[in-house]
Amino acid sequence: MKQFLRIFSLLFGLSLLLYWATPTQAKSGALDNIKKRGYLLWGSDAEGGAPYIFPDPKDPSRLIGFEVDIAEALARELGVSARQSQNAWDSLIPALQRGDFDMVMNGIEVTPQRQTKVLFSIPYYIYTEQLVVRKDETEIRDINDLKGKKAGTLSGTVAQDILMNLGSVNVRIYAGQVEPYEDLAIGRIDAVLLDLPIAAYYGKTNPRLRYAGEPVGEGFYGIAVRKGDDDLKIELDRIILKLLQSGELKKIYEKWDLWNKAQDKLLAGVKDTSGYSDIEASKNAPVRTFFPMLLKGAGITVLISVASMALAVTLGLVLTLTRQYGRPLLGRLATSYIEIYRGTPLLIQLYILYYGLPNIGISLSPVIAAVLGLGMNYAAYEAELYRAGISAIPKGQMEAALSLGMTQRTAVQRIILPQAFRIALPGVTNDFIALFKDSSLVSIIAMVELTKTYTILAASTLRFFELGIIVAVLYFAMSYPLSLLARRLEERLKGKSR
Amino acid sequence: MIRIRGLHKSFGAQQLFKGLDLDITRGEVVVCIGPSGSGKSTFLRCINGLEHFEKGEIIVDAIELHSIRKVRPERQDLEAIRQVRLKVGMVFQQFNLFPHMTVMENIIEAPVRVLGRKGEEAYRDALALLEKINLQQKVDSYPDQLSGGEQQRVAIARALAMRPEAMLFDEPTSSLDPEMVGEVLSVIKSLVNEGMTTVIATHEMGFADEVADRVVVFDKGDIVEMGPPEEIFSNPKAERTKVFLSRVLKR
Ligand SMILES: Nc1ncnc2c1ncn2[C@@H]1O[C@H](COP(=O)(O)OP(=O)(O)O)[C@@H](O)[C@H]1O
Numbered sequence: 153m154k155q156f157l158r159i160f161s162l163l164f165g166l167s168l169l170l171y172w173a174t175p176t177q178a179k180s181g182a183l184d185n186i187k188k189r190g191y192l193l194w195g196s197d198a199e200g201g202a203p204y205i206f207p208d209p210k211d212p213s214r215l216i217g218f219e220v221d222i223a224e225a226l227a228r229e230l231g232v233s234a235r236q237s238q239n240a241w242d243s244l245i246p247a248l249q250r251g252d253f254d255m256v257m258n259g260i261e262v263t264p265q266r267q268t269k270v271l272f273s274i275p276y277y278i279y280t281e282q283l284v285v286r287k288d289e290t291e292i293r294d295i296n297d298l299k300g301k302k303a304g305t306l307s308g309t310v311a312q313d314i315l316m317n318l319g320s321v322n323v324r325i326y327a328g329q330v331e332p333y334e335d336l337a338i339g340r341i342d343a344v345l346l347d348l349p350i351a352a353y354y355g356k357t358n359p360r361l362r363y364a365g366e367p368v369g370e371g372f373y374g375i376a377v378r379k380g381d382d383d384l385k386i387e388l389d390r391i392i393l394k395l396l397q398s399g400e401l402k403k404i405y406e407k408w409d410l411w412n413k414a415q416d417k418l419l420a421g422v423k424d425t426s427g428y429s430d431i432e433a434s435k436n437a438p439v440r441t442f443f444p445m446l447l448k449g450a451g452i453t454v455l456i457s458v459a460s461m462a463l464a465v466t467l468g469l470v471l472t473l474t475r476q477y478g479r480p481l482l483g484r485l486a487t488s489y490i491e492i493y494r495g496t497p498l499l500i501q502l503y504i505l506y507y508g509l510p511n512i513g514i515s516l517s518p519v520i521a522a523v524l525g526l527g528m529n530y531a532a533y534e535a536e537l538y539r540a541g542i543s544a545i546p547k548g549q550m551e552a553a554l555s556l557g558m559t560q561r562t563a564v565q566r567i568i569l570p571q572a573f574r575i576a577l578p579g580v581t582n583d584f585i586a587l588f589k590d591s592s593l594v595s596i597i598a599m600v601e602l603t604k605t606y607t608i609l610a611a612s613t614l615r616f617f618e619l620g621i622i623v624a625v626l627y628f629a630m631s632y633p634l635s636l637l638a639r640r641l642e643e644r645l646k647g648k649s650r
Numbered sequence: 651m652i653r654i655r656g657l658h659k660s661f662g663a664q665q666l667f668k669g670l671d672l673d674i675t676r677g678e679v680v681v682c683i684g685p686s687g688s689g690k691s692t693f694l695r696c697i698n699g700l701e702h703f704e705k706g707e708i709i710v711d712a713i714e715l716h717s718i719r720k721v722r723p724e725r726q727d728l729e730a731i732r733q734v735r736l737k738v739g740m741v742f743q744q745f746n747l748f749p750h751m752t753v754m755e756n757i758i759e760a761p762v763r764v765l766g767r768k769g770e771e772a773y774r775d776a777l778a779l780l781e782k783i784n785l786q787q788k789v790d791s792y793p794d795q796l797s798g799g800e801q802q803r804v805a806i807a808r809a810l811a812m813r814p815e816a817m818l819f820d821e822p823t824s825s826l827d828p829e830m831v832g833e834v835l836s837v838i839k840s841l842v843n844e845g846m847t848t849v850i851a852t853h854e855m856g857f858a859d860e861v862a863d864r865v866v867v868f869d870k871g872d873i874v875e876m877g878p879p880e881e882i883f884s885n886p887k888a889e890r891t892k893v894f895l896s897r898v899l900k901r
């Protein structure tokens with residue numbers, strides 16, 4: 153039986169590996185499937201996704217956007233209805249390959265690298281990259297003035313590649329489209345380079361911001377389908393062409409204020425996707441060329457984890473002492489702090505700290521916000537561990553210390569805390585390991601640590617598998633020694649009381 | 651040296667002491683006996699401020715410990731208690747040695763931290779104390795490496811290192827194996843012979859008879875009788891004393 157289980161789990165593991173390693177080959181007749189099913193399933197990311205696809209401000213249960221309009225037109229022509237499937241933008245392509253939906257339409261730039269992974273329809277929009285700066289900006293006239301400046305963009309976009317290739321630009325990479333413009337407005341960064349539709353919606357409408365220079369880097373948005381689904385691609389091409397000729401697409405773009413002269417080339421059927429070659433070259437590079445970036449990310453992860461743990465351990469101690477021995481009012485405050493921080497998600501705390509505080513005039517740098525956010529959150533957990541440690545110490549210890557004439561303060565310092573720490577230590581070490589992994593959450597506040605480095609590299613090279621394994625190994629290499637340490641401490645404490 | 655007047659103490663609604671009086675003169679050895687739960691420990695704990703009490707007064711060498719408030723005591727209350735504790739050392743039934751410190755560290759911790767004595771000096775004194783109780787070879791041991799009798803002897807040395815003027819012992823041998831009782835009692839005996847003012851709660855009647863200047867009999871929170879040991883043990887007057895003694899001596 154045991155033998156059987158072992159073989160079974162081995163086979164199961166192998167098949168899982170194979171499942172990940174090879175893109176799902178679509179069965180023939182993708183088009184027939186859609187028609188039989190009665191709806192077209194399209195993947196996109198509605199989170200902060202205006203004007204592509206986003207919740208209607210007037211009725212947030214409804215999704216609107218120019219791509220919603222296009223999807224509906226496509227479905228209508230196919231004789232079915234359109235259904236959107238929500239997915240993080242970074243991982244739309246892998247999700248498509250996994251078979252989560254029929255197609256992806258979400259401002260996906262047609263690049264040779266992506267073309268090796270999926271099939272693209274003919275372009276449905278020609279995007280350009282628009283630089284946005286603050287109204288009072290005097291030094292940055294166009295993209296060539298960015299040297300030494302902080303420029304924000306979205307993860308995995310062509311704009312990111314352009315900024316990276318300029319060299320000596322301090323590139324800040326965000327996961328959402330709202331945040332870079334927010335940070336630009338309050339001065340955390342100096343410029344934002346993003347696709348024109350995004351700039352038009354978030355940049356142009358902000359009274360504190362303006363466009364700088366002409367748009368650069370013309371490229372195409374295409375609809376991605378799985379390799380092998382040629383029938384679907386051909387049908388989509390036919391429909392897009394029809395919508396272009398009938399003027400329906402133009403009407404949609406005009407409705408969203410996205411029509412410009414560049415779009416004329418759509419009808420001309422431009423197929424040229426050159427201009428990426430130097431950027432693309434790096435995408436086929438051997439894995440080892442990514443190591444410097446990954447190691448830098450790992451370094452930042454370590455830095456943030458160590459700094460926030462140091463804060464957590466100290467602040468946790470202050471909280472515990474206030475709660476156990478402080479004046480009643482302060483003690484209640486400390487208790488409330490602990491309950492509030494343990495009872496709300498870390499993610500929300502980080503958002504409030506970084507994006508919320510500027511509303512009341514406090515603007516923290518990403519590193520400070522990350523360390524404060526993680527440290528203040530974990531302090532609540534450390535405080536609980538110390539409390540458990542203190543309450544595990546027999547009452548007689550404090551009485552013996554007091555009977556020797558010690559003040560309560562000395563007794564706590566010299567007798568109670570050293571023993572409580574010993575009891576709390578394994579838990580604290582475990583929390584350190586957990587914090588290591590939770591540190592990936594700070595990527596939402598524009599910190600490029602290890603996880604963020606991974607999603608950036610993976611989204612632009614689409615090598616989710618091999619990079620993912622490497623990053624997992626890096627995390628493991630950092631946390632496993634801590635685990636060993638925690639276990640050794642635990643065993644030592646079990647054997648002896650000192 | 652220790653003067654107790656009208657001591658009232660209750661635990662919640664349950665009243666234990668309803669006005670105890672006792673005077674202990676310098677150099678006197680007072681032994682408290684009585685059934686379990688009669689209030690011996692609580693009495694000792696009141697004297698060095700580990701229990702608060704509602705009414706009455708305790709005066710230790712001119713320092714007054716009046717009804718101490720348990721909730722939010724004032725700074726000067728806390729300081730008065732501490733001054734009393736510096737004069738009166740205490741030894742507990744459970745030893746309460748600090749498990750994270752060696753024997754030596756246990757003994758010199760308070761002299762150094764509280765009295766501000768020099769480490770070297772405190773170390774020398776501690777060594778002398780350990781020699782007296784014949785534990786000098788254990789200076790670097792941790793409490794969990796010692797037998798119960800050894801631990802209690804170290805606890806006594808720890809209290810003595812503060813050079814108190816009086817000592818309180820709360821059933822110092824009750825959690826010891828029988829073969830270790832003797833070694834601890836002989837340490838206390840030699841201390842008593844040096845003239846230390848001492849209050850002991852114990853169930854060792856032979857020992858009480860031997861060392862006590864005065865025996866105090868507790869029952870249900872009352873002091874039912876007190877007097878020299880020969881009188882209490884051979885000619886008790888109170889009925890409750892007779893009942894108690896007959897019960898212990900039968901064993
Ligand atoms: N912390 C406490 N809370 C409530 N009741 C207590 C507490 N300590 C002692 N008592 C009660 O006070 C009485 C006297 O206890 P104690 O002084 O320990 O007696 P003894 O030491 O003579 O055995 C007992 O009835 C005991 O239950």
Ligand SMILES: [Mg+2]
Nearest residue numbers: 690691692821
């Ligand atoms: Mg007792």
